[in-house]
Amino acid sequence: MDLQKRLDEAARAHGVPGAAVAVWTRGELVEAATGVVNANTGVETTPDSVFQVGSTTKVWTAALVMQLVEEGLVELDRPVKDYLPEFAVADGSESAITVRHLLTHTGGFDGDLFEDTGRGDDCLDKYLAYLTGAGHVHPVGELFSYCNAGFAVLGALVARLRGKTWEQAMREHLLDPLGATHAALLPEEAVLYRAAAGHIGPDNAVYTKGELPRSNAPAGSTMYAAPRELVRFGRMFTAGGTAEDGTRLLSAETVAAMRTPQVEVPGVSGMLGDRWGLGFELFDWGGEVFGHDGGTPGQSTFWRVVPGADFVIAISCNGGAFFGLINDLVLPVIRECTGLAVPESPVPAEQPARVDTAPYVGRYAGPMIAYEVAAADGGLDVTLIPSELMRTMGAEGKTTRFVHYAGDSFIAAEVEDGMYETATFVMGDGKAAYLHNSRALPRA
Secondary structure, eight states: HHHHHHHHHHHHHTTSEEEEEEHHHEEEEEEEEEEEETTTTEEEEEETTTTTOOGHHHHHHHHHHHHHHTTOOOTSSSSSGGTTTTTTTTSOGGGGOBBBHTTTOSBBOOOOOOOOOOOSTHHHHHHHHHGOOOOOOOOOTOOOOOHHHHHHHHHHHHHHHHHSSSHHIIIIIIIIIHOSEEESHHHHHHTOOBBBEEEETTEEEESSOOOOOOOGGGGGGEEOOOOOHHHHHHHHTTTTSOOOOOOOOOOOOHHHTTSSSOOEOSSSOOTTTTOOSSSEEEEEEEEEEEEEEEEEEEEEEEEEEEGGEEEEEEEEOOOHHHHHOOOOOIIIHHHHHHHHOOOOOOOOOSSSSOOGGGGEEEEEOOEEEEEEEEEEETTTEEEEEEEEHHHTTOOOEEEEEEEEEEEEEEEEEEETTBOOOOOOOOOOTTTTEEEEEEEEEEEE
């Protein structure tokens, strides 16, 4: 497997400034890196380079929570409020929201709340106070809707019960026992490594708006890691909860529980899991596959574990068409090394069916983004309206033509950044109640 040549070619084809990949297969670690970590400085990317891993952090936070469960300090089906009495949301449903609901993104409240509550060690406590205004999305437990805020709450739970910061708990209970050497949890730690900068927009301009809030660190705002550290973490799960040196971090029963499906994800999966476990995305690829992806402004991470083949892969890049990189490099490598029939990413039919679009037309909105959906020649014109914060992260308003894919799912007519975007409508009372594309955005 000429990983280096394939990475170089794929990165060049998709305008990726820099990327690093690590693969555990056939009992050995194979690594490659290409390009630069920062287009302004020209510093070369190496396998030691650390990238922001974004929401991949959520599985690390989930593991910290499950350690507390093993110790008898937390019960999955008890209300979060039992452990964090100040936890509350605007609709008063907090007494029904359990730890399991947060781990499975079924808590029902607004998830994309990136309030900056400062750099102090009390940032998660302040974030809990801010969440009292979190809006209602769906009844508790009724639907999967990706929720960053829920993992910030789980981070606060870990910090409270450990009597230390989330970052300290991560170091003492996961990173150090694993033997991870190239990982950072705060910007001042990241500068000690060859750290990647994000690149955004068609010109791959270096992202200069600063770090995301520390209050969202347990959900993925500040963690950096070299791909090999994600591989190391994944191997802990294939080994039933033990690190490379035999240190036990989780019981085999806990590892199995985290990989057990808890909730279906509506619609066409694309790169998203078909189901969710306790922190993990779970994929229907003809054999057990789990993992999690992540993204911050201009940086993206893809991480998959195939326990039956003793295979783990992690790749991070700092701009360009990341999904093109995945389709051209990563998915073929998974197929070759595991024998799994990894499905191709969804594409529109040559002649999409014309359907009655009236039930889908309307406006759907969340705190970070809104969509205006209009009928258009048997399909839909979907107009993205990003919030001001999303604009600072490189998002731009645009209108995309969607055509029918299957059921209540639609797919973009044109490819963008290496993939066709999909959108699914969750129905209720004869018309769509939500537009779902990992988040459930209620009809306004």
